[in-house]
Amino acid sequence: MPLVASADLEVHPRLQTSIPSSFPTLGDGLNIMEIGPQPELPLTIDLTLRSSDIWERVRNGFAMTDLNDDLVLHYQQWYMARPGMLRQMIERSRPYLHHIVEALEERGMPTELALLPMVESSFNPMAHSPAAASGLWQFIPATGRRFNLEQNWWQDERRDVFASTNAALDYLQTIYDMHGDWHLALASYNWGEGAVKRAVERNAASGLPTDYPNLRMPKETRHYVPKLQALKNIIGNPETFARLNLPLIPNEPYLATAAAPRPMDVKTAARLANMSVEEFRHLNPSHNRPIIKAHTPLILPADRIAIFNANLANNQAPLTQWQAYAVKSPQRINDIASQLGVSSRELIQANGLPGNVRLAAGSKLLVPGNGNLESLQRMLGMESSPAIIAPEPRARGKKGKKGKAGSAKNKKSAAGKAKAGNSRASKARSSAGKGKPTPRGKKKR
Incomplete structure (x- = not known):
């Protein structure tokens, strides 16, 4: 009876091809079987093979050291207990994810960072925090200016998907270069690179480990990386992803840019692209006013660029009202x-x-x-608001407790002044009657 290779044998999948399904029967003598050279098996993933699913591409680019602690487990269970919320975040990411993954790969950065807007803003480009952070990547005004995000009366590029993604990756690369550790870079993104640097120096001076789990930090920062790790664990596991019925996203560009050669209304731009105003604003949330300044890039679905350009070329009506x-x-x-x-x-x-x-x-x-x-x-041409709010004029003739008191006080003061004036006038008349000169600088009444 031939010996059959057990199906339960734990063998790496890439080695399965080298194991025969059965072995020859052993008789009285030994059967000689020549074993040929084994085929060389690939030890790396071929990234040149195009995946139809963006999530597979994201998984293939995971490069950060995994964090394993109770907080990661807590947030993994928390997210998995809310599949509807996860689906909503992923649907929100649909227009932006391909662009973000592409930008990360061009820089050679870990694709886990494509999940960071889930932690920061739930992929809502209009998200605004109490600390005045704004956009997908939640830049505060000062950090936005530091990384050349324009913020004026007309536009706030912290909400521009292309500009803010470029700035966020610049910032993350800068703080990674500072610390040499992605967990510390993420802590710096949340807490500030100066605060993390001082925390590292304190631990080093005390002879303590200087990695992320061992630093003293605010609660928000302590929970920050575990949230990202929890999302990585869920999305990185295809079985969990499927069990939660999370949406697949095509591995194709969703967005592209068109130019506005002249000032153009938001409504006009939407009409030329055959889009609703709501859809256009969702992709272009950086515009503060109903007019888009000339030569400002317009973000449109990639399949609407040709339509927009053709309609613009044939448009005879004014571009702004x-x-x-x-x-x-x-x-x-x-x-x-x-x-x-x-x-x-x-x-x-x-x-x-x-x-x-x-x-x-x-x-x-x-x-x-x-x-x-x-x-x-x-x-x-004005960068700040051209409207100047004027102070309210002082109210006149209004009565109230303070008004009555003030009125009485003014009357008393006026009466006193009148009495003093009458007294001075009386003395002046008396002196004049006696032939004395009027004092210099005073007038007769």
Whole structure:
């Protein structure tokens, strides 16, 4: 009876081909069997083979040392108990993930970092924190400026997917080069590189380990890397991924950029790309105003670029319906809206104003009109808000407890002054009657 190779034999999959399914029967003598040279087996993954699924590409690029502790287990269980939330985050990542993975691979960086916006913003490009961090990668204003993200009245590039991804990877590479450890780089991204550097130096001075698990750090930073590791464990395991019914994402570019050669309304750009305004804003959340400045890249689905360019070339209508309005004397927004026959709410939203404020003379506003570009040119060159909020005028004739007290006090003071004045006038008349000269500097009453 031939001996059959056991199916339960634990053998590395790449060695299975070298094991025959059966062996020759051993008789009285020995049968001679020549064993030929074994084929060489690949020991690395061939990244030139294109995967149809972006998650397989992400898994193949995992390069960070795994973190294993109770916090990782806690967050892994926490995420797995909320598959609906995971699905929502992954659906949000759909337009951006391919671009982020591509950028990471071009730099030779670990693809685990493509999951970081899940921890930072749940892949919501409009996310805004109490600490004024904004966008997918949650840049605070100062760090955004440090990495050349434009932030002005017209645009906030912290919410621009392409610009902010480039800045985030620049920052992560910088802090990795500083520490030589990805866990410390991630802690620095959350806590600040200076704080992590001081924590490392404190441990080194005390003879303690200086790796991430052994540093003293705020609770938020202590939980930060375990969250990313938990997501890596879930997404990195195809069986878990399938069991949770998480969405697959094609390994294809989703986004591309087009140029706006002239100032263009957000609504016009959406129309030219055959998109809804809501969909366009979702991909272009960096624009603060209803007008996009000339030569600003527009982010569109890759399959809409040709449509946009063709419609733009054939467009005969004005690209913008907004124009500038100069405030000549202090006016409230409601009064300006009534004067122009437009909605005050529309003016407040378009100009980023806190409400029905009073504007000072010299202020400029974006108002609906006929798209007079000449009136817009000077305004388009302004980086800060061209609207100046004027102080409220002092109230007159209002009575209250303080007003009554102040009024009584003023009356008393006025009466005293009048009494003193009458007394001085009386003395002056008396002196004049006696032939004495009037004191210099004083007038007769």
